[in-house]
Amino acid sequence: MIKYNPKKIEQKWQDAWYKSSVFKAKNGSKKKKCYLLVEFPYPSGVGLHVGHCRSYTALDVVARKRRMQGFNVLYPMGWDAFGLPTENYAIKKKVHPAVVTKKNTDTFRRQMKSLGWSFDWSREINTTDPKYYKWTQWIFIQLFNNGLAYKSKIDINWCPKDKIGLANEEVIDGKCERCGTKVEKREKEQWMIKITKYADRLIKDLDNVDYLEKIKTQQKDWIGESHGALIKFFVEGVEEHIDVFTTRVDTIFSVTFLIVAPGHNFIDKYKSRIENIDEVLKYREDAKNVSDMDRTNQDKEITGVQLKGIVVRNPATNEEMPVWTADFVLEHYGTGAVFADAHDKRDFKMAKKYGIPLRTSIKPDDELLMQKVKNLEECFEEEGTLYNSQQFDDLKSAEARPKIIMWLAGKGLAQPKVSYKLRDWVFSRQHYWGEPIPMIFCKKCGWQAVAEKDLPIELPNVKKYKPTDTGESPLALIDKWVNVKCEKCKGQAKRETDTMPNWAGSNWYYLRYLDPKNNKELADGAITKYWMPVDWYNGGMEHTTLHLLYSRFIFKFLWDIKAVPTIVGPEPYKKRTSHGMVLGEGGIKMSKSKGNVINPDTIVKQWGADTLRIYEMFMGPFEQMIPWDTKGVVGSRRFVEKIYNLAGKKVAVKTSESLEKILHKTIKKVSGDIELMKFNTAVSSMMEFVNAWQVSEEGLDKKGLADFLKILSPFAPHLAEEIWSGMGFKEMCCEQKWPKYDEKLIEEENVLLIVQVNGKVRDKIEAKAGIAQKDAEKLVLKSEKIKALIGDKKSVKTIYVQNKLINIVI
């Protein structure tokens, strides 16, 4: 018998697959299509992560199964290669980022091929390829032309020593990651994308897709839709009102002061009227250096400053009230201003601290609590019944709200309003390694898009990749590139030197796989119509709020402007699932600095790709994060090797009935588990089958072995092909039909009945399947154990669950 040698087997079958192009997806085939997508990796210098191996193997299992089920499968791969790590590496080592990227993608590709994933490599894409980012730039121009891209002043993190803008990730405890200098905020003109215009659709359309519930929840919470009202608070002495957004208009009769965010433009506009403006501006500066998270932290000590000299009128009571500023009110949520009363914990605390008068207008049902609330000993935030609220007294909060809004609206003081937490998307980066933003600024004509015929605007070669001392991207230093003629007036104009964020390229990549070489459009309409939407998209939970939302938004936009055929519908992904991270041994994150990174190459070399694939699927539940355990890999290798050895010797003329039964159960279990992403139990059921095979006297016949290899092949494809071809078949195992199981064979004749007395298991009795309660009771009473337990006590009740359990209560 030849010893199992994965190195030989695996290379051989990888060559055979790629040579015969069995994994090539055919555009416009008559077959039913199935588009499976995994998030394409950022090709970092560390190489492929064992976490990639988990999710890519999982969808590879699905892809291989779907092909065997007769689908025309598209399972593509590419590189999301623009970004900070490569740029930082380039700055440090003085190599061109493109050179680094080439090296890294080569490594990734080699590693991926060594795992036998069934990607259609003829469709490989790379976001840093000008032929690709031509279309990323084209999308930006469409956004601009449709009024969805605009310039706005935004604070960025600024390191005064390094003189560069920093990503949030590069700011540790308010200090620059590299030099430890305290990070400042600096205002900068940035390109913004109006994703907020799509907020409602991004929520509503979730009803029509099959995403894991937790993914839908996270998306909804991120968008943060809330229904309420916009209320006008008129400022005494000027023709001006401060708008407040609230969801709790029912509390308006208890409102005693107003709070505006420190950055609210009312402060700028009425500087001269605010008596303590210096103090207010100082407070604003301090607030700038605190993150939103810290500002809104419920446990934080509340601070605030009154805008002295400013008085507004409560539109409901007509009373005069002071205006304050406090940092827990955020500029970019709602209108940047809130009304404050005793029915909000933070307002309550703030009023107590600064001696601002408080009043209540909502009462709880509980009398005792009511007294405390009335005496301002406790803050009542829930809904309740209104009082102190004039004609709205005795209404429940929910009933009162629309009535109060109507009443105020009648006086022109309020209107219903839906507000979102979602903010517009900052789209500029002052970096080299990103897509140049295809815009030109002319002093006379303003911002204009580059002509489409001039796309792509390629990244010019520079010597230094570090941002300039003024914080601009290094592109700003290349006069020849920056200075252009205005398309309209032919006068002097300048190119935008900022580049796009990493998300720009990953927003629409799933469309490019369909038609990766098209130079006339993103992707051909007919081809897009055939393949879209993506049938199943798997990715990390960490991408749920940003990448997933951004790409859904961009797709909707492309659909709106008919860059995607209408028939496809407004959602890019039919189904979205997520995988858990693979952690290092001991449950800590794998990282270069901790030295606990597992290189898949090592595992493939030592154990083989099939073993790695099986281990990745077997290690634990797919959705859950899981620590890597090199010791555990050996179990998967034993399993793989056991199959190889058994196939070489335990082949029977006819499989025994009992083994056949187990085989059919296994086919059913594996088929179902793949759909539910329960890969770990799919593998364990195959292990159980192999154990049964091993101890069986006769062994497995040719038909049985063939069926088993078919269900094994998505998990351990090389091994399956090897044994398959050894059985004398001409075609490959991966091209076979997925096997069916016989339901009759699975049915059990006898069942083990659990016998409980007072809910405790006391005995187990074998009985005919489908036995009636009466007969079961008779059977049970024959048991000596049960007889002894019951004795002369009377049974009160008997619970019977067919084929499972009988519980006698005495």
Next chain:
RNA sequence: GCCGAGGUGGUGAAAUUGGCAAACACGCCGGACUCAAAAUCCGGUGCCCUUAAAAGCUUGAGGGUUCAAGUCCCUCCCUCGGCACCA
């Protein structure tokens, strides 16, 4: 802090969704084979008491619902993901 996920043997975990807790695998213990070791094969392995059998206990902590709770409800503790310029 807010939103989301999770907590079961020495370890990774399983449990038909309210019906035998611990399948499968790692590890460990014992045995076979071997001069020996590795590999392989066979047997054992939640905890406690015990020669053994039987009983008892056990799913982060506490309480509740139920004939029956890892699973449902309430309170609390801990770990992880996201928090808008990492990808």
